[in-house]
Structure formats: structure tokens, C-alpha cells
Amino acid sequence: MRIRTVRARFTALYGVVFFLSGAVLLAIAGGVALSPTRVSTVAPGPEPAPAGSALTQAQTQIAWLQRQLTEQQAANTRQLLAGAAIALAVMAVVSIVLGRVIAGHVLRPLRTITAATRRITADNLHERLAVPGPADEVKDLADTIDELLERLEDSFAAQRRFVADASHELRTPLTTMRAALDVAMAKPEPAPPRTVVLADRLRTELDEIDRLLEGLLALARAQHGELPDRTTVSLAGLVSESVAARAPDIAARGLTVHEALGGDLPVRGSRALLGRMVENIIDNAIRHNHDRGWIRVATADDGGTGHLVVETGGEILDPRQVAGLARPFRRLGADRTGTGDGTGLGLSIVAAVATAHGGALDLRARPDGGLRVAVSLPLAVAVPA
Structure with a gap:
């Protein structure tokens, strides 16, 4: 299964690092515990040798005690390794849980930035992330996005102003053209039929351009959020x-x-x-x-x-x-x-x-x-x- 989120990757990374470090620690502890122990014996001074039966019994007792000691040491070592393995398994689960919590805490500012950025569209570019906190990498990212939003807002505003200004400026020559056409058609002498047809067509086209400019003005006002009335x-x-x-x-x-x-x-x-x-x-x-x-x-x-x-x-x-x-x-x-x-x-x-x-x-x-x-x-x- 592919891990897709950064939080999941951080959780897996924390868990694997902790598990490997615990496994290495357990291996070192096990190696030390299982290493052979040297037992040094001190030869006793010259003493009278005891009777044969008594010496044999003593040697047998010593050998039995040594076997018991060896078995006890092996049992203690196995118990120690089993306890360490259980502790490692428990801590691996705990590390995954803690890793997820820590990753969520570390990535919380990024989630906030993502949610705020998704809310901002072309209609509310005036909003900013304004992420608080120390001057770290996350705040640098948020400030960079705020600067980008500011540039986008200026660009959109300039575009809307251009549409509105251009529409206003084009109204003057259109009005002049319509007035000149009306004056030419209002002369006492009758105009030729072709001229009348051409004048009517020009009026239709001028009206269409006027409607287009009016629509551009209404669109610019609505996009700019100008609602004075x-x-x-x-x-x-x-x-x-x-x-x-x-x-x-x-x-x-x-x-x-x-x-x-x-x-x-x-x-x-x-x-x-x-x-x-x-x-x-x-x-x-x-x-x-x-x-x-x-x-x-x-x-x-x-x-x-x-x-x-x-x-x-x-x-x-x-x-x-x-x-x-x-x-x-x-x-x-x-x-x-x-x-x-x-x-x-x-x-x-x-x-x-x-x-x-x-x-x-x-x-x-x-x-x-x-x-x-x-x-x-x-x-x-x-x-x-």
C-alpha cells in the first residue's frame, strides 16, 4: 500500500527509526548478556588430601552447583531478552502513535495554510493567511503565499480598472459617431436608398457595441464588488x-x-x-x-x-x-x-x-x-x- 500523506510518511519514519534503534540496543544488550563469563579458580595450598570418598562427593557437589548456576544464568538471560523484546514491541506501537501525534502537530500549520488557500478565490483575493509564529520555514511559506496573493489582487484589480476605463473611454467616440450619423441623415435633401440602408446598419452595429460596453461595465462593477446603492x-x-x-x-x-x-x-x-x-x-x-x-x-x-x-x-x-x-x-x-x-x-x-x-x-x-x-x-x- 502506497503511503500518500506527509503525516503518514513522518509516522512511518519515526516508527522505523525508533524500532531500529531499539533493535540495535537490544542486540547489544543481548550480546553482552550472552557473552561467556570467565570463572577463575584459585588453587588451594598444599593440604592433606581428604579421603577418596569425600573428594569424590565434593567434586560431584561442585559440578552440580556449576550446572545449576549455568542453567539459572541461561534462564535469566532468556527472561531478560523476552522482556526486552516485549518492551521493544510495546514501544514500537507507542512510537507509532506518538509519531503520528507529533507529525500532526508539526504539520498543523501546513494544514491551516492549505485550508486558507483553498478558501481564497478570485473574488476574495484581499484575504491573507497571516500565519503567526516564529520566523521558520512554515512562516516563510505563508508569507510567500501572501505576497503572491497580493500580486494577484493587484493584477486582477488592474484588469478590472482597465475594462471599466476602456468602456468609459469608448463611449465618447461612439456617441460622436451616432450624432454625426443622425446629423447626416437629418439633412433636408433626401439621402440615396443605399445610404439609408447603410445608416440603419451602422446604427444597429453602434447599438450592439453600446450594449457590449454596457455589459463590460456591469461585469467590471460586479467583479470589483462595487455595490454603492x-x-x-x-x-x-x-x-x-x-x-x-x-x-x-x-x-x-x-x-x-x-x-x-x-x-x-x-x-x-x-x-x-x-x-x-x-x-x-x-x-x-x-x-x-x-x-x-x-x-x-x-x-x-x-x-x-x-x-x-x-x-x-x-x-x-x-x-x-x-x-x-x-x-x-x-x-x-x-x-x-x-x-x-x-x-x-x-x-x-x-x-x-x-x-x-x-x-x-x-x-x-x-x-x-x-x-x-x-x-x-x-x-x-x-x-x-
Whole structure:
């Protein structure tokens, strides 16, 4: 069995080192205990030799005593080695347990660093590990990760500022171009038919670019967490308003809308961004649908969390492609999603707004065909007056 964790490797290392050191100690002790003992005898001085029978009895008694002493020494040695072996086995188990405890204590700061690093994502790069303790290798690692997070935060912030600034700067030439086009078309003399067609096409393209810039601005604000106008709004109310405002588009495509709105679902946040989130979900359901299709809109309260679920029918979609729709400029092919127009920012804005409000977006391809868009948001305490 392969040992995968550092703690298990440390435990095995501590146990093996202790066991080997104990085995060497036991071998040395056993070698000393089993080494032959030299017995020196002192020859007695010249004395009268005792009678033959008495000498034989004495020699026999001495030999018996020597055998008894040798057997006793061997028994003591075996008992000593057995006790040492049992002690070694017990201490091996104890060393493994203590090794695991010590390894866990040594690796505890690393587990803390790992858990904290996993919690930090692109949406909370401002958090830091801030590991306390002496200036050792673990603290050096934590400080290095904090420095990396700081650089990442600066990079993400610079990217979001660039998107916002670029979107703002591009609005001025777009406004100038639209004004120049309107002035040219407003001249008293009638314009040629081709010029009128070209002007209409330019207006359409300018409107599309304007929607793209507006989407980039909303995405940048949501990703940057800019919620200056926090208030308590009704999520169900936003859904009803968005569906009612798009009644002409729904009727134009012959779509059937099934609404199941449960309660007001008060949500604390930016009304503008939350409204944009709901509008993008409804627009996505209308745009990427079949003529005479259906839309199912439902809201529910799940123990302090509000859920908005919008489902549409259609062809069976690839779940792998659906999972990437929350990223900017990701769209499915026009042959699979109806008209195929749009900027590709709708669901990415939904995901960013939901995250900025402490919620999440869940996209799933329906088994029977079509798309399921679900947003979960934490509910506020009270509904606005």
C-alpha cells in the first residue's frame, strides 16, 4: 500500500527509526548478556588430601552447583531478552502513535495554510493567511503565499480598472459617431436608398457595441464588488417586472411562460445589478429558444436562501459546453440556441452579480433538452417598505 500523506510518511519514519534503534540496543544488550563469563579458580595450598570418598562427593557437589548456576544464568538471560523484546514491541506501537501525534502537530500549520488557500478565490483575493509564529520555514511559506496573493489582487484589480476605463473611454467616440450619423441623415435633401440602408446598419452595429460596453461595465462593477446603492429588493418583484417588460418579445416568438413565484424573497444588494442579473436571465431564455417554445420561471425560499430557476426547452446540449457559458464571450452555436445573437456577456454578468451578493450561479443542460439556469442568493431580513 502506497503511503500518500506527509503525516503518514513522518509516522512511518519515526516508527522505523525508533524500532531500529531499539533493535540495535537490544542486540547489544543481548550480546553482552550472552557473552561467556570467565570463572577463575584459585588453587588451594598444599593440604592433606581428604579421603577418596569425600573428594569424590565434593567434586560431584561442585559440578552440580556449576550446572545449576549455568542453567539459572541461561534462564535469566532468556527472561531478560523476552522482556526486552516485549518492551521493544510495546514501544514500537507507542512510537507509532506518538509519531503520528507529533507529525500532526508539526504539520498543523501546513494544514491551516492549505485550508486558507483553498478558501481564497478570485473574488476574495484581499484575504491573507497571516500565519503567526516564529520566523521558520512554515512562516516563510505563508508569507510567500501572501505576497503572491497580493500580486494577484493587484493584477486582477488592474484588469478590472482597465475594462471599466476602456468602456468609459469608448463611449465618447461612439456617441460622436451616432450624432454625426443622425446629423447626416437629418439633412433636408433626401439621402440615396443605399445610404439609408447603410445608416440603419451602422446604427444597429453602434447599438450592439453600446450594449457590449454596457455589459463590460456591469461585469467590471460586479467583479470589483462595487455595490454603492445597497438596499433590500424583492427578487420575485424583479422577476415579475422583467417578464412583463419583455411581453412583446415573448409574444413575437410565440413563447409560453409558466411562472411559479413563491413569496417576495427579499435580497440585500444593488438594485441596478440585481435587476440586470434577472434581465439577462430572462433575455437569455427568450433569445436562445425556439419559436413557440416555453419558459418556466420559478422562485423559492430554502431556509434563508432564495432561489431563482429559469428553464427552457430545446435541443439536447453538451454539458461541458454549458458549464463554460458563465465565462465572458462564451456562446453555444447559433444552430443550437435559436437566434445566436448577443454579446456573450449575459451569463457571465449573472455569475459575477450573484457572486458579488454572496450567491452562486448553476448552469445545467436539461436531460430532455434545453437549459436550466439557477441562481441562489442569501435572503435579507425584511422586505423594503
